[in-house]
Amino acid sequence: MIVEQYFIENKWRKETDQNEDGTEYYYYALDIADGFSFISNSDDETFDGEWTVGFFDCSPSMKFDDEEQLDALILIARDGIELGAEEKQEFVDFCLDDITELIKGFATAHKETVEPIRKYNSGMGALLCNGCSTIMATGEEAWSGNRLYCDTCEIETKQ
Numbered sequence: 001m002i003v004e005q006y007f008i009e010n011k012w013r014k015e016t017d018q019n020e021d022g023t024e025y026y027y028y029a030l031d032i033a034d035g036f037s038f039i040s041n042s043d044d045e046t047f048d049g050e051w052t053v054g055f056f057d058c059s060p061s062m063k064f065d066d067e068e069q070l071d072a073l074i075l076i077a078r079d080g081i082e083l084g085a086e087e088k089q090e091f092v093d094f095c096l097d098d099i100t101e102l103i104k105g106f107a108t109a110h111k112e113t114v115e116p117i118r119k120y121n122s123g124m125g126a127l128l129c130n131g132c133s134t135i136m137a138t139g140e141e142a143w144s145g146n147r148l149y150c151d152t153c154e155i156e157t158k159q
């Protein structure tokens with residue numbers, strides 16, 4: 001789902017225009033390069049505060065309605081831009097905060113899905129590290145313990 005706040009936080013350009021009957025509407029745009037822009041639907045086409053994003057003059061039309069998908073798509077599009085070294089550095093500096101936040105978001109989302117790995121191990125039980133698969137415990141702790149990472153991997157995942 002894409003909410004209007006997404007465009008504001010990510011500094012999309014707000015464009016206002018008028019319908020034939022004089023009523024105003026607005027939408028958001030993000031330019032990646034000349035001739036390549038992401039365009040939202042207009043505020044009078046949204047339902048329940050859910051927005052979609054597509055491209056101009058694209059057939060068949062494409063619509064995206066998920067913020068994470070859109071973030072990934074924008075990153076990929078920006079990554080394909082051929083810039084001179086200096087321009088590229090400026091661009092990277094400009095986007096760095098966004099990218100850092102995005103990566104943190106993915107890391108957090110991933111961490112929540114990590115579960116302790118338990119193996120039967122011929123009845124002895126074994127609790128394996130999620131990072132390197134080392135056996136961290138056998139016996140009772142293997143069945144009841146909730147450790148996800150060995151000491152080495154623990155340090156790496158916290159960085």
Ligand SMILES: [Zn+2]
Nearest residue numbers: 129132150153
């Ligand atoms: Zn490990």
